[in-house]
Amino acid sequence: MDLKIKNVHLFDPLNGIDEVGTILIDKGKVVKDSKSKVGQEIDAKGLYLFPGFVDVHSHFREPGAEDTETIETGSRAAVKGGYTAVCLMPNTDPPIDNEGVVRFIKEKSEEVGLCRIFSIGTVTKGRKGKELSEMSHLYEAGCVAFSDDGNCVMDSSIMRNALEYSKLFNVPIIDHPEDISLSGKGQMHEGSVSTELGFKGIPGVSESTVVARDVLLSKFTKGRIHLAHVSTADSVKLIKEWKTDKVTSEVTPHHLLLSDEEVRDFDSNKKMKPPLRTRYDIEVLQKAIKKGLIEVVASDHAPHPDYKKELEFTEAAFGVTGLETSFAVLYTELVKKGKITLDILIKVLSSAPAKIFNLPLGEIKEGGTADFTIVDLKSTWQVTSEVFASKAKNSPFIGRKLEGNVKYCIVEGKTVFKNGDFINTEK
Amino acid sequence: MGLDRKDLLGIQDLSSNEIKEILTTAEYMEEILKRPIKKAPTLRGITVANLFFEPSTRTLNSFILAEKRLSADSINFSAASSSVLKGETLLDTAKNIQAMEVDIMVVRHYAPGSPHFLSKRLRASVINAGDGCHEHPTQALIDIMTIKKNFSEIKGLKIAIIGDIKHSRVSRSLILGLNKMGAEITVCAPPTLLPLWLEPFGVEFEYSLEKALPGKDILYILRIQKERQEESFIPSIREYIKNYSITYEKLKRFASKDVVIMHPGPINRGIEVESKIADSEYSLILSQVSSGVAVRMSVLYLLSQRKLDGSKD
Numbered sequence: 001m002d003l004k005i006k007n008v009h010l011f012d013p014l015n016g017i018d019e020v021g022t023i024l025i026d027k028g029k030v031v032k033d034s035k036s037k038v039g040q041e042i043d044a045k046g047l048y049l050f051p052g053f054v055d056v057h058s059h060f061r062e063p064g065a066e067d068t069e070t071i072e073t074g075s076r077a078a079v080k081g082g083y084t085a086v087c088l089m090p091n092t093d094p095p096i097d098n099e100g101v102v103r104f105i106k107e108k109s110e111e112v113g114l115c116r117i118f119s120i121g122t123v124t125k126g127r128k129g130k131e132l133s134e135m136s137h138l139y140e141a142g143c144v145a146f147s148d149d150g151n152c153v154m155d156s157s158i159m160r161n162a163l164e165y166s167k168l169f170n171v172p173i174i175d176h177p178e179d180i181s182l183s184g185k186g187q188m189h190e191g192s193v194s195t196e197l198g199f200k201g202i203p204g205v206s207e208s209t210v211v212a213r214d215v216l217l218s219k220f221t222k223g224r225i226h227l228a229h230v231s232t233a234d235s236v237k238l239i240k241e242w243k244t245d246k247v248t249s250e251v252t253p254h255h256l257l258l259s260d261e262e263v264r265d266f267d268s269n270k271k272m273k274p275p276l277r278t279r280y281d282i283e284v285l286q287k288a289i290k291k292g293l294i295e296v297v298a299s300d301h302a303p304h305p306d307y308k309k310e311l312e313f314t315e316a317a318f319g320v321t322g323l324e325t326s327f328a329v330l331y332t333e334l335v336k337k338g339k340i341t342l343d344i345l346i347k348v349l350s351s352a353p354a355k356i357f358n359l360p361l362g363e364i365k366e367g368g369t370a371d372f373t374i375v376d377l378k379s380t381w382q383v384t385s386e387v388f389a390s391k392a393k394n395s396p397f398i399g400r401k402l403e404g405n406v407k408y409c410i411v412e413g414k415t416v417f418k419n420g421d422f423i424n425t426e427k
Numbered sequence: 428m429g430l431d432r433k434d435l436l437g438i439q440d441l442s443s444n445e446i447k448e449i450l451t452t453a454e455y456m457e458e459i460l461k462r463p464i465k466k467a468p469t470l471r472g473i474t475v476a477n478l479f480f481e482p483s484t485r486t487l488n489s490f491i492l493a494e495k496r497l498s499a500d501s502i503n504f505s506a507a508s509s510s511v512l513k514g515e516t517l518l519d520t521a522k523n524i525q526a527m528e529v530d531i532m533v534v535r536h537y538a539p540g541s542p543h544f545l546s547k548r549l550r551a552s553v554i555n556a557g558d559g560c561h562e563h564p565t566q567a568l569i570d571i572m573t574i575k576k577n578f579s580e581i582k583g584l585k586i587a588i589i590g591d592i593k594h595s596r597v598s599r600s601l602i603l604g605l606n607k608m609g610a611e612i613t614v615c616a617p618p619t620l621l622p623l624w625l626e627p628f629g630v631e632f633e634y635s636l637e638k639a640l641p642g643k644d645i646l647y648i649l650r651i652q653k654e655r656q657e658e659s660f661i662p663s664i665r666e667y668i669k670n671y672s673i674t675y676e677k678l679k680r681f682a683s684k685d686v687v688i689m690h691p692g693p694i695n696r697g698i699e700v701e702s703k704i705a706d707s708e709y710s711l712i713l714s715q716v717s718s719g720v721a722v723r724m725s726v727l728y729l730l731s732q733r734k735l736d737g738s739k740d
Contacts, residue, residue: 192624196439198539198561198596266540312517314538314559 001026001034002413008044008374012051012364013343014351023049025370028412032366040415044374047407051350051362052084052115052371055323056145057174057228057250057298060086060117063104064093069303069391071105074323075114077301077390079409079417081324082373085116085354085361090127091149097122097133099141106142113424114416115409116371118144118359123162123173127151132161139169144357145226147174150273150318152210154180156217163223172226172248172356175214177235178273182206187314189260189275197263199313202275208234215242222246226356229300231255231274233284240293248356250296251285253326254396257333258282262396268309268316269396272302290340295352297330297345299323303392321395324388328402331377336403370413379405389422429732434546434553437562438603446604450572453718453725459496460721470499473731476529478521479556480506480536485692485716486556486566490533493723502529521545530734531727534558552730560594565723566691567600571608572718573711574645577687582609587639588630589671590649590699591620593660597691598649602628615639617670619660636671640681648673648690651699664698674701678709687711 003025010017024031060074069077078086088105090096096105102119109117121138125131127148135146146166153159153175162173183206188194190201211227215238218225227249230236239249254272259279262270270276288294302319309316327349334340354362361371383400385393409417414425430445438446459467475494479487487503494501504524515523521532531552534542539561546553557563574581586605592598592614602612612630614621625632633639640646651667661667673688688700688709696702705712 190623192627195622195624196599196627198559198599200560266543307516310516310518312536312538312541312544315517 001031001036002039003042003370003410003415004038004040005042005044005049005374009048010364011048011342011346013347014051014363015365017364023364025410025413028370030364030366030368030370042374042408044408046376046378048375048377049364050082050346050373050375051364052373052409052411053082053327053349054085054353054357054359054362055083055299055301055326056087056296056353056357057089058086058301058323059089059091059303059319061303062092062108063101067391068305071108071117072112073389073391074301074303075109075112075117076422077321077323077388078115079422080389080406082327082375082406082409083115083323084371084373084409084411085118085359086323087118087120087144087357089147089149090120090122095122095127096120096138096143097125097127099137102138102141102143114422115411116361118142118357120145120147120174122146123148123153124158129153129155129158132158132165135165136168139171143171144359145171145174147176147228150176152176152178152180156213159214160217160221163217163221163225167223170224171358172224174226174228175210176228177207177210177214177230179206179210182209186275187271188263189277191260191278193260193263202273204232204234204277204281207232207274208238211235211238215239215247218242218246219244224248226250229255229274229298230285230294231277231281233281236284236288236293239288243293248296249294250298250353251289251294252298252300253322253329254320256282256285256289256297257329258396266313268311268313269320269394269398271313271316271318272300272320273318286334286339289348290344295348295356297326297348298353299326301390303390304394305392309394319394321388321390321392324390325383325395325397325402327375327406328381328404329397329400331404332400332402370410372408372410373406374408374410376405376407377403379403381405429736430729433730433733434542435564435726435730436543436546436553436555438564438567438600438607439562441564441607443607446568446571446607449568449722449725449729450575452729453568453572453721456721456724456728457718459724466496466498468498469728470494470497470731473499473531473734474529475499475501475531475533475727476524477501477503477533477556478524478535479504480517481557483535483557485719486535489719490556490723492720493727496720497724497727499727517541518545518548521549525549525551531730554726554730557596560596560599562600563596564600565726566597567604568726569715569718569722570601570647570689570691571604572722573689573715576714576718577711578644581605584610584644585613585642586610586645586647587613587615587643588647588649589615589636589639589673591651591655592616592649593620593622594652594655595649601647602630613639613643615671617661617667620655636677637681640677642683643686644683646673646682646686646688648688648699650691650693650695668698672699672701673704675704678704689715692716
């Protein structure tokens with residue numbers, strides 16, 4: 001037996017587990033009992049053990065912008081935030097539109113030896129929205145979904161073909177719903193705050209009109225659509241109206257918690273796409289995860305160096321980091337304040353994304369993969385620009401005091417993160 | 428005397444008492460400007476940098492003149508002649524200028540919030556001389572001063588602001604300022620040039636100029652930028668003139684007889700306003716311009732008091 005974790009509060013809402021006990025792990029799997037010698041033992045008294053978190057929307061900037069983030073620093077950020085698996089968006093340079101890049105990422109992540117890393121291939125060659133990428137080659141190389149990431153697939157006939165063709169693999173097409181002719185040069189949510197501040201707006205309809213198109217195309221083609229970072233009440237309404245098992249969606253922690261009022265200080269760490277919406281949108285999004293209408297919380301971890309953020313608002317890059325704060329900020333702001341239960345939070349971070357992306361992860365069960373996150377829910381910490389393992393510091397939550405501190409991350413039965421230290425399992 | 432603040436970023440964060448203090452000081456400044464020798468030593472030793480990242484003639488020149496009248500040293504920095512073209516960031520540019528021991532920076536920039544962004548990162552005082560479509564506080568102060576000179580009281584005045592409200596920093600600052608002084612404001616424009624959200628401003632709106640004109644004490648006319656046609660906000664300038672141009676005929680038919688006209692300039696004669704009206708007895712336009720230097724002297728003076736007293740820094 002490789003690992004024994006005792007006195008730990010096992011918590012898996014999918015399998016109805018909520019009890020203090022011991023968990024045994026052998027050869028990367030959960031086992032009932034084992035007579036062999038215990039390799040490592042962790043006494044996790046007072047700590048919770050959750051299925052390892054799965055992020056389906058991250059950007060690690062490698063290959064292409066290694067000064068901003070690498071697979072190594074991104075992986076460190078992930079495990080520090082409790083993520084044992086991360087799916088990477090293909091807006092790298094070159095983009096993930098050929099098997100070579102998928103293999104590169106796979107090899108690199110094995111060298112790093114922290115969390116599991118999966119590639120999301122492009123929908124179209126070069127993310128240009130013109131011709132379908134070689135999805136079959138990409139799928140066989142290991143891609144778990146397809147997306148043109150920040151480039152919405154604007155051509156509806158390409159989208160239709162992508163939804164049909166991807167039925168070959170039963171994986172979702174992830175769309176970033178944004179009609180760029182409506183969002184244009186917008187800088188923040190279009191509403192009363194943007195009007196006061198004099199910013200060009202990104203109206204909610206630039207998202208919801210594409211959501212409407214996507215859910216209807218999914219209905220028409222029976223292809224699987226996964227809507228990235230849903231941010232408006234109207235999008236939620238459309239998803240509710242046209243929900244099937246082929247329509248899934250995600251929301252980010254910042255869209256669940258922060259409104260456009262935050263932009264009043266002109267801090268570019270509040271600038272991202274889609275933009276922070278209104279307090280009403282936030283309420284509707286929170287209810288949607290509570291009801292399971294939006295299944296997944298994804299980080300949309302988008303690191304940027306200070307020289308792309310420490311700028312006047314209109315010049316600053318879109319995007320914020322998230323992996324290291326997602327769990328704690330949602331636990332502090334939603335679970336502790338009674339807006340959602342811990343059950344919901346763990347589901348949206350683990351079993352739900354794993355299921356949608358066909359990953360055999362996200363639960364605690366005998367014979368199941370031993371990917372776990374062990375958290376001290378009572379421990380508090382302050383978000384400052386010094387605490388990040390990511391190369392980037394562009395978090396909208398800097399300054400907050402949060403509850404919930406990740407103590408261990410276990411990937412395939414091996415400890416990769418322990419009390420702030422990263423342990424490369426490949427070395 | 429003095430304002431208890433480092434920067435002047437917008438009308439938004441000025442109290443009505445601060446507005447009154449700036450205007451009272453501006454009246455003293457006007458006296459200086461009427462003297463045969465129009466210069467005071469008040470800001471001797473103070474250095475002002477005018478950082479203009481957008482073209483400007485009247486605002487820039489009126490700041491330069493205000494600085495000279497008060498004996499400040501000043502430098503002018505415009506985007507065309509700057510290192511911005513070489514890729515330097517706004518913050519680096521400003522910090523480099525600050526390193527030359529500059530006390531006040533007058534900033535005009537196309538990005539809303541740029542002066543606010545700089546003010547948090549600089550020791551120097553920052554004066555917003557127009558930030559994108561956000562605010563243009565000194566212009567609003569000038570307009571309020573012009574109104575004060577021509578009316579016994581601002582409270583209760585009925586003012587229509589006509590034109591491209593959506594893209595106008597002048598209208599944002601003016602609305603905020605006049606609201607604080609108790610005026611009643613109606614905005615009038617085609618729907619594409621009005622924001623969809625007017626609640627934060629506490630103003631009435633009217634699409635039809637004929638309905639907006641009656642009973643107003645002041646018509647404040649905004650410049651219509653020709654690009655708005657290319658961006659399809661209006662079908663044509665011709666159509667705009669038909670519906671929104673202020674003409675003698677429309678004034679005679681719909682407006683009260685002692686109405687006055689204001690305009691922040693530069694005027695497109697024959698477009699938003701009929702040419703001869705701009706020069707007529709209705710017009711306060713040149714009076715606005717002459718208040719400009721005095722108001723800017725006042726702001727420069729009040730913000731330097733912290734430095735000159737040496738008490739606050």
